Amino acid sequence: MTSVSDLRTLINDLAPTFHDLSDAIWDHPQLRWEEHDAVERHIEVVEKEGFTVTRDIAGIPTAFSAEIGQSGPVIAFLGEYDGLDGLSQALGALEPRPDPANLTGHGHGCGHHLLGAGSLLAAVALARHLQANRLPGRVRYYGCPAEEAAAGKSFMAAAGAFDDVDAALTWHPAGGTGTISTQGRCLAYVQAHFRFTGVAAHAGVSPHLGRSALDAAELMNVGVNFLREHMPDSARIHYAFTDAGGESPNVVPATSEVYYLVRAETVPAMQELYERVVAIAEGAALMTSTELAVQFDGASAEILPNRVLEEALHATLAEVGGVPFDAADQERAAAFSAGVDPDELRRARVAAGMAPDDPRCLHDGVPELAAPAYRHLNSGSSDVGDVSWITPTVQILSSTVALGTPWHSWQYVAQGKLPAAHKAMTHAATVIATTALDLVTKPELLAAAKAEHRDVTTATPYVCPIPAGTLAPPARDRARAGA
Template identity: 60%
Template sequence: MTVTETDLSPDGEFSPGMSPTDSAVVQSDRAELISAVTTIVSEHLPVFTDLSDAIWDHPQLRWEEFDAVERQIAIAEQHGFRVNRKLGGIPTAFSAEFGHDGPVVAVLGEYDALAGLSQASGSTSPTPDPENTTGNGHGCAHHLLGAGSLLAAVSVAKYLQARGLQGRVRYYGCPAEEAGSGKAYLVKAGAFEDVDAAVTWHPVPNTSTRQWLSLANINPVFHFRGVAAHAGGAPHMGRSALDAVELLNVGVNFLREHMLDTSRIHYAITDAGGESPNVVQSQASVYYLVRAKTVREMRELYERVLKVARGAALMTETELTVEIQGATAELLPNEVLERAIHSITEHVGPVPFDDADEAIAKQFLSQYPESEVAAVRQRYGIPRDDYATLHGTVPALTPSVPRHQETGSTDVGDVSWVTPTVQIFSASMAMATQAHSWQWVAQGKLPAAHKGMAHAAKVMASTVVELLTDATLLSRAKEEFREVTERMPFSSPIPDGVVAPPLRGSND
């Protein structure tokens, strides 16, 4: 089977340059492939639905996803995958590979949760999960992301094995996507050097095959150290580290007027220096997240934030140390792969939601103002007369329309700069649901979420099989990647000498 970019229109239909007979053959071959892959995914879905739910039940934060890792490794080994633990030296990173010859196509998975988002499954009001003792929650649905990606990889392995085909599918268990840059550290360690292409997905409210642009970011922690003193008896002897944190925050607030509209700066005070107001705080720390459209813009903005931090230390006569937690690059799309995955998605069809899914989604959608729901529909090109609460269509692929610029970040961006990368966004919760919210967590184990995961697995597995069996498609994707990266060489956003947080101070 050979499908090329020039053979297909942006929507995967017949276009000038190939005969109607050829078009019919291509579509017939693809339909047969997708049918076979869909059957395999469906056969194995119950195990991976249970896996997803188990990871939701045990939400662990970045770099600490030991439960999810062990669960995923056990299943991968059961299906004949060769597992490489502690990938890049990171305890909660691993890869699992099936096959021995031919090209390598990666499937990317995640499994980290977020702090403070414990929520009872299915509850349509803010209700912490009574069985959750951590306070964490899967507010970005990485429990679905990892389980769905591993399901896709296993399904590819079953397809190749049944037909005696060559090719290697490699699943990457990637930690710490949430402000941790797990994949960025793996890229810097060379973990993707022999990968020919990568495929992944993300659960979202709206299905899309057009990749959204993301922001590059860097995550510094500013530690200030001052001098403790009796705040009432000898305040002149003290040098307040908390004052330095507050001055940094005030300075950055003034900086916000003088940065690009697409840039973002966020912070969280992680150490306020103690609970006694009559003691001058001798230490305090604040965790920053600096985002911009490109690595270059991010570095420029970060340098300005760093100057403000140094100024805060100078004003308070405190000492400043900076600890970089991680950094990620912006996403580099691949048009050839997007067209291929879109055509496959059209064959698979939309996520098959039913009336019961719609009914509960309507309850979650009622949590949001009408204006916000309307804005989301407009952003994703959903017709005004489409009042469905779940996104049950496959939007057309329109390369002529500028890509949507998201103001969030993903470490998939770093992978996309070292190998051709594509992802499918599969609807898995009510429209307008905001990520990193209790509503997102609450919907993570519902049937609609499981259907979104199954949908993504079918699309990803079919795409991987096509890449492994169609040398022309893979070659065109790599050629596009080469042309772009020759003009814009990749530079890791992680400064040299910075290692992943769990490796700091380690002798491993």
């Protein structure tokens, strides 16, 4: 039998192909539910490797799974590939400058082009290793859409896509390296469209005949602003106007729409806060004699940590070491960090376990594994949360961008195809594939992770944030078209 080092050698040998895959997805960024190009590129890879592909999970055209292996535990790798609106950026540019070859205007400001390709690299490498050594184990890769909004994995989870998985692993590009759940707790969230319909009228001649939908939307926002004083400090509410009533001020707006996102520490707390937001919207409609329609768009649970898997992954990370950056990588990163507020840069270094005045601008170390009691609150969210309540799940952050780089920014996009990003992707694939191999070859480790998960979810059962019978937006749109 070959050693674990052979698995890592295999990953390094395969890595250039998957770097090319991530680069191709960076070149063709697509938004949530529209990631068709990325899906086809991923499926082309897994079909060549002999995986069996299942498309249209939960009725979503850009959600799929790919599996290989006949027996043994089901070990899943989670991939993402959606981009963000308005973040086209030239590679390596140190100021905002759209990529002239980018025809969509979108960009990968959260590194999902790397995330999907890196998770797939881990899956392919593990599958080859198991086959070569005649080891049992079913390797499954999930292509998951719409993490940035509407929570693709949550709809997949509600459809039962992860019910037979024994353990799941994934990673995320970041400004530092470490086990994700020890870096911070994520929030549960829900998002919905609030559509107000009123009556158009001449704003000067006959305003009394009109009923302003825009007034209703603005009153909703005012009410929610008052609500902020009376909600937990850890909760978050965000909004964006998707219809501001048109461009003619002399017409009473007959339509208006606001897109809201509500976050809280747990699904029950999020649902309670969301109901208060809905009540405010109903009050705004009542005050303006307009009609309100609420369109649920998506939601996700908070991440449930698994200490057994965290410790296993951290042991692998300690053995592998940090991302192997060289002097050229550090020099390029320094140019990006130079644009970061000095206090923010110092905070980023300290958060990564570095000295505040450390001259390095890429984190290449391995921080200590934090105790569960010291998990700080990360005010972001991830639909990995729903998977984690269904099966034991663990994630690694791998240092991909210069310290202090803001998430969802042009700076993040600009670093997405640099050598440092490729090294981080290979590093993450190595850590999660090696940890997954331990789960296959050490049944007691997997059993312990599942026992911990069972104990926690027995005491605190999973609350699915997707209302029963709710279709994912693409499936809903397809059903409407069919009707």
